[in-house]
Amino acid sequence: MKEIVVVGASLAGLRICQNLRRANFEGNLTLVGAEKHLPYDRPPLSKTMLSSEQDPGELTLVSDSELAELNLNLILGSPATRLDTAARAVTVGDEKIFYDGLIIATGARARKLLKTDDMDGIHTLRTIEDSLAIRSALHSSSSVVIVGAGFIGSEVAAAARHHGCEVSIIEAGGAPLMRGLGLEVGSACGQLHESHGVNLRVGVQVQDFYGSQTVEEVQLSDGSRIAADLVVVGVGATPNTEWLNDSGLTIDDGVVCDASLNAGIPGVYAAGDVARVPNQWMGGGPLRTEHWTTATEHAALAAKNLLQPADSTPYDSVPFVWSDQYEDRIQIAGDTGGFDEVSFLIGSGDEEAFVVGYRKGEHLAGVMALNSMRPFVQYRRLLMARGQWSQALDLAQEMDG
């Protein structure tokens, strides 16, 4: 293999390049990114970037010396617009870049609500520019409305309270994070917001925005209106696959891949938020996962499997995600959807630290921990070992004692 092209210059794309070079790939390596920035870390965009005056330069994931060592053909600020799998070529601007191996890591973009582009003061959060714009607005805003109580919405709400703003969260579901964690645990997460003075409105939707040039009010589905000079919409992300529409690849909420991350054509792989991949640990069909850790794991695996297809390894990992809100840390591992039982293993929902276990059949399927790092890691290891529910209960007793 002489020419490898990696499309997408965020976490997954960079890690792919690092893994390829470490595996002694000495051919031409092209990294294409739509953003003008060197690969940077996104989790801080909704955390430390908003709660402090952190320099965005600190988010860069690669040093100048390492970048030089990687010896990349680096094309930034110019998205790939087309993939021709017959000619094995990626179009970037006016140029066609030919490849023997291709890894697609174009990520996802924040989903927007209709009409929100027409009015100032309504933001989504995905990029450095988004984060800086929200940070700047937080300094001058008094009433902030957050649409969606997922991780991004929850973290922005915490940052807005830190800035002294009045904050309302509008969540269509019955509790924050309900789809991922269930109603009971989601409600416990909701208490974090309410105890910090946030007006949490669940079971309602945003119907309209009012204002002349800048947003002034948000109309809800129950007829009420909330004043807002800043709105941040955190209602999920859409995979960036439009450029692949006539590529012949199977696109269905992401690039559909087999367990080796292969996209259905020899030499073409996908990784990160854009990839829909079966995870052996989870069982079942292909899943799209927007976790930081998934991007790094996919990247390592896609690089390995592209170079050694005869010796392919399937993706097999315990999902992990974390969120920092206020002074609190939420950590989640494993499968916390579709459980048979959910119960507090350590502490309870009204305490400042607890661990919740999700049982599926006889097994521990997932864990959610609040401010409980050491126990969480123990449970994460138990999940990796496909531990029994009884072992999860034993572990709780050990750690309580």
Next chain:
Amino acid sequence: MQITLEVDKCIGSGSCEMLAPEVFEVGEDGLAELLDATPGSEMESKCRAAEESCPTQAISVEV
């Protein structure tokens, strides 16, 4: 091999302990500790994996 851990960056994800429990452990305070700052070269791939999986880039591995 020299492992460096910047504890002030650590968020206690435990990713390092999952991948290289011989070298890293999340302690009672919720922060990672180095059990062995100079592991042998047989640990390189595990330590590299820990370095890359750290969500806050708190680990660096020098060979």
